[in-house]
Amino acid sequence: MYGRLPIVKMLLATIAMTVVISAVMVSINWDGQEASTAAPKIDDLLNVMIVLSSFVFSLVMVMLFYALYKFRAKPGDESDGEPIHGNTRLEIAWTLIPTIIVLFGAGYSWKVLADIEEKQADHVTVDVFSQQYAWSFAYPGKGYVWKEGEFHVPVNRQIQFKMHAQDVIHSFWVPEWRIKKDNVPGITTTALVTPDKEGTYQLICTELCGFGHATMRAKVVVESEAKWEKWVDGLKQKTPEPLMESVKQDTQVNPAGLDAGGA
């Protein structure tokens, strides 16, 4: 009835294009420096998705451009195409195969999520306070000593951040840690991270909070545990009373037993 398609050649072209795109895309470090135990896991997930996406994209491009190359109407050709209404096997295939791909992606993501949010017993807790347009930090393990605009944490220890917002929603993001969490007025939100590289980073507010949003930053220092202890012990100021109020009054949004620890 109608000609056959060069299926094998099209598949080979798709695979070749997938390999080229994936090779280029995976070789680039999109997310920037990795400085927490979560970062490589998230970046690996991203790379796996880049490969799968490259395949889907290559398939669409090969299908599209082959059709445009092969089935362009000649100038002046007013005839119609073949009256093909569908192909059940093909339709089942392009329903099932994407379903399998996305369910694989969901399962993999779930595993990564569980990994990066696994709580460890010896974690250090830091209270984070945000208000228009400043960050401040307290150390409950050290009698709630308090510092504005800068915090230090020990390397290779899990840190639990307990976040409180005083006015509007802010969001806590350290790109090198791949961790982000909104600070919400009235509730305590939490995030877990294990920094594994010493250095100085920037904390960025990523939830629109007013005209000062773009400049709402703080300094993050990851250092050895000994240096960190010394730094914290050097802090003299206690957490101011209004901020202590939110430590006491904020409620946990997650019902007991459902909180995986991180969220």
Place this chain on the structure above:
Amino acid sequence: MVAAIKRPGWTRAILGAIAFGAFGFGLVVALRAISGLPIYQTEQTGYPHIIVPAITAPLGFLAGLGCFDYWLRWAVGAPTIPDDHSQHGAKTWKDYFHFNTDHKVIGVQYVCTTFFFFFVGGLMAMLIRAELAQPGTQIVDAATYNSLFSTHAVLMIFVFVIPVFAGLANYVLPLMIGAPDMAFPRLNALSFWMLPLAGLLFIGSFLCPGGAFDAGWTGYAPLSTGAPLGQSFFNLGVQFAGASSIATALNFLVTIITMRAPGMTFWRMPLLVWANLSTSLLVVAATPFIAGVQFMVLFDRALHTNFFDFAAGGDVISYQHIFWFYSHPAVYIMILPGFGIISEVISTHARKPIFGYRLMALALIGIVVLSYSVWAHHMFVAGMFSWLRVPMMITTLLIAVPTGIKIFSWLGTLYFGKIHTYSTAMLFALAFIVTFTIGGISGVMLGMVPIDIHVSDTYFIVAHIHFVLFGGSVFTIFAGVYHWFPKMTGRMYDERLGRVHFWGTLVGTWGTFVPMHWVGMDGMPRRVADYAEQFGEWNLLISVFAFILGAVQLVFLYNMVTSWRYGPRAEANPWRANSIEWQVSSPPPIFNFDEIPRVVGGPYEFGIPGAKHAIMTSEGAEVPAAEPSVVGTGS
């Protein structure tokens, strides 16, 4: 003068707006005086003497324009004026500026009005990109910048993308299903006239003390509940745009369900009709949620109801749940009608039946059902209860499946066809497949919680939404406008200028939005007027492409305006399509059909000898299309 006041029209509309506005103002002043309160309350979240007139004056305008005349007479038992069809159809260009019940006039009114807002919103985008071309603040200060991106998004979403689809479908859909008009023509006219009011409220907020609303189009509480007066204009504008959407969706549902021509079963409907059926199902059920949540914010602001005030026991995160319960379905409201347009364009220009027509229709319904169960993927880092994340991730990823079915079926439609690419509509349709695939891929990545944690609220999000909304929705809008331009205006557009517009838009879109993915992943947050030096070069490049993208839209505008005025006359069916709207003259006769057509087959039976979609006269004989009885073009 008296006659002008009694007759519905602009004089009465302006007087109505003034009178109703004065009434609202007087009511506030009087009630406050009686209660012994200071007459004017000018806390930034207050201003009742401005908010109440901002509600009543638009209603007065609508009443003056004649939107309620027929219903009010009927409601109070006065004799109704026999309908002489004087408000139906356009005889001169002036009729497009009046209350009109003809779905074709309303369709043109919609498309022109929404494109006006497209260009206003586009100018704001140009200002935004000018500011972002270099790190630091140069052109606007941070507060103005926040107002600019908020109004840009709101204009584009609420008074461009959503209603322009309603406008295109308004024109085309009744013709497609062989109906003489929409089911409720007066409601249809009211739906349209609420739209410019919504747009004016959004733009008018720039005049408020404290500037235009600046809490983003998402208007998250408590930033929005404490914001200056402009935010209240956003809350109110959404009500008018939302009411317009809901009324139109009801109209489409009733029209599609009850007014199809004899023989047009559900499985013989063109996919554009399926698409608008699905969209309308989303609008009627989801849009009330954003109307509700914006009222809650307005009440929090003006009446201190404390829905979202944490200090008074309110729940901050509940705003986001209600907002996204609308606003995620809303992204499908903004793409499903486009899917319908692409199906029509690709099938016609590939001279092929749609591949897997029934699965295409079912995929639309699948998207409708799934889209109600994915809203919290916007909230993976919002601090909501953590257990909801994984189920929402799975539904979010699954929605890629029906979307993928549509992409592959369009590609399948091309195979063994005779693909014509002379039409700009087809170029946009083919480019849409590619750009939307990219947007879909980044959407799947965003659906994965661990990746989303990193890129949420960064430029990756900005890149994603512009790939799906500009590379997706707006490409389908351009495809639709070019495709039905001959039908709507009776003129052909200039394909050469169309191709300039197409290639400029394609290059501009990719150049602008592809690098945004990179800077986002690398650490640039969204909604900032100022950013770290390291992103300077990429942002300059993005801005340059954005200006190309903006400039090339002027080519489109020029093409549309001059072609409408001077273009060569269009024949009834320039694309040799099968569906019914192409079987009547361009533009169609005032009441669409002399005789209701009979549908005898599917809409895409290309290549089948003797196959027909519809028979236009009762004899079944070929009769030349009637001369257009109406000049609907202003020419």
